[in-house]
């Protein structure tokens with residue numbers, strides 16, 4: 432079911448008119464649907480009821496506090512990669528005991544804060560990080576719960592920039608080295624070896640690579656058991672893809688059925704870190720056409736949303752669906768347009784060669800923008816970052832005001848005279 436639907440030729444999110452949202456809050460604006468976030472989270476939670484499983488939403492996909500709060504109220508855990516993300520989770524009412532701390536460059540102060548609030552587990556990616564974590568935990572008189580993120584060397588068959596589980600990628604510990612490094616972790620006095628973790632990439636549209644990675648982790652777990660190391664949880668990371676155009680990604684239930692088949696008789700619990708599959712299709716970005724510029728070679732629609740607001744098309748050549756908010760445009764009929772922003776870069780486009788009937792002032796919705804949209808936004812060209820709105824049934828709530836120049840200038844100073 433899609434919560435962004437047309438009613439009488441006008442696009443709505445749940446029962447709220449997006450034209451009204453744009454009139455109230457301006458553009459560009461991200462709009463999320465609470466019901467969709469809940470439905471996507473439940474698709475995971477309900478799929479794994481037969482085995483102890485922790486769903487840790489990957490905060491990097493969309494880190495708005497209201498968005499996180501919707502998930503926290505449902506009992507979700509969280510996968511974080513920085514102290515900033517941890518503070519957001521705490522502010523949103525998330526339970527620190529359900530937080531996984533991923534990322535390959537954790538700083539000592541970040542480890543300290545995470546230990547103080549009592550997170551579930553650190554996913555450690557190198558020997559050097561093990562030593563640092565052991566030192567920080569020791570200085571606090573605590574034991575740090577750890578998993579090693581192993582790199583299982585499987586091809587996720589996704590875009591090279593978002594594939595993370597191959598041996599040439601910077602992530603994780605080579606699975607061939609893993610037993611030795613687990614023994615090292617086990618010997619350090621302030622580390623408590625809990626689990627094994629992997630994350631092989633993002634926007635995967637096939638289950639085979641996940642299953643191959645899982646099989647490799649099972650072999651590792653058996654090897655660890657032979658040397659007396661018992662694994663309590665297996666974290667398979669995130670990565671399940673979504674439909675942007677014509678992809679047919681597997682549902683969490685299909686993924687769960689195959690994994691649950693493999694865990695039968697095993698004692699460890701499971702964890703997952705889905706980001707995109709919860710957030711992407713729970714959000715759209717609204718943008719307005721500023722000008723049309725038609726030349727002999729090309730037609731451009733210059734819109735007020737740009738690469739600083741939504742970088743995925745520029746960074747990965749990602750195709751995002753762009754649809755009119757009001758189907759009755761005053762434009763003179765369909766033409767093929769490149770939809771470009773005002774930023775001074777040729778790569779500043781949100782869509783190319785789209786057939787649309789457009790007039791200046793028309794509103795457009797960029798679909799599937801809930802994940803890696805606002806969180807990757809910047810102030811490039813000193814543009815203010817967009818507003819964020821959450822639709823909940825009949826109501827729309829402003830959950831982050833549009834940035835202002837004053838926000839941007841705060842903290843900057845001139846040199847003394």
Ligand SMILES: Cc1ncc(COP(=O)(O)O)c(C=O)c1O
Nearest residue numbers: 489630633669670704705706707
């Ligand atoms: C360690 C880790 N976990 C979870 C995720 C979330 O991935 P996705 O948004 O593809 O579900 C990522 C991002 O790819 C990641 O790097």
Ligand SMILES: N[C@@H](CCCC[NH3+])C(=O)O
Nearest residue numbers: 491593633634743802803
């Ligand atoms: N940001 C990326 C995915 C990277 C996932 C984070 N490890 C995207 O928009 O597709």
